[in-house]
Amino acid sequence: xxxxxxxxxxxxxxxNRIYDLDSLDGKxxxxxxxxxxxxxxxxxxxxxxxxxxGEPDVTVxxxxxxxxxxxxxxxxxxxxxxxxxxxxxxxxKRVEDSEKTCxxxxxxxxxxxxxxxxxxxxxxxxxxxxxxxxxxxxxxxFKPKLDExxxxxxxxxxxxxxESLAALNKL
Numbered sequence: 078x079x080x081x082x083x084x085x086x087x088x089x090x091x092x093n094r095i096y097d098l099d100s101l102d103g104k105x106x107x108x109x110x111x112x113x114x115x116x117x118x119x120x121x122x123x124x125x126x127x128x129x130x131g132e133p134d135v136t137v138x139x140x141x142x143x144x145x146x147x148x149x150x151x152x153x154x155x156x157x158x159x160x161x162x163x164x165x166x167x168x169x170k171r172v173e174d175s176e177k178t179c180x181x182x183x184x185x186x187x188x189x190x191x192x193x194x195x196x197x198x199x200x201x202x203x204x205x206x207x208x209x210x211x212x213x214x215x216x217x218x219f220k221p222k223l224d225e226x227x228x229x230x231x232x233x234x235x236x237x238x239x240e241s242l243a244a245l246n247k248l
Contacts, residue, residue, distance in 0.1 A: 084141065105130055107127045125138065129243065132246050138168075143162045162223050172212075172248075185248065189244065
């Protein structure tokens with residue numbers, strides 16, 4: 078009989094709660110959904126991109142990933158392994174004064190997420206882009222892997238994501 082993997086259980090839990098924030102709670106607008114198996118590097122990934130309702134200038138993508146090794150360790154019940162899924166957030170925001178604003182972004186996100194994350198920012202702009210400022214892609218990578226024991230924490234986690242979106246919208 079088929080037993081869903083950690084990745085699949087986490088994916089369903091995240092998907093259900095994020096869609097509830099959209100359709101039932103009316104707090105967000107979902108902008109994109111990805112559910113893929115990357116055969117080039119043998120990796121599963123799932124992502125939902127959304128923005129706060131009425132605040133489309135800052136978006137976040139919740140990304141869940143599991144490598145082939147993680148999936149194999151779980152399916153083959155490798156006793157020495159501790160399988161799980163990687164979690165990261167990818168925020169996107171246009172910034173004008175990048176040096177000052179990027180520092181404030183790091184400070185705001187570090188205050189919300191504390192010590193369990195690694196924050197990286199990448200600035201970019203298209204050559205012919207007439208918009209003011211640069212696009213800041215803010216990657217928030219969570220250090221511990223997730224497993225089914227974390228499912229109960231998803232609603233609180235997503236409240237922190239909404240808090241992060243609100244903070245980034247103010248900067």
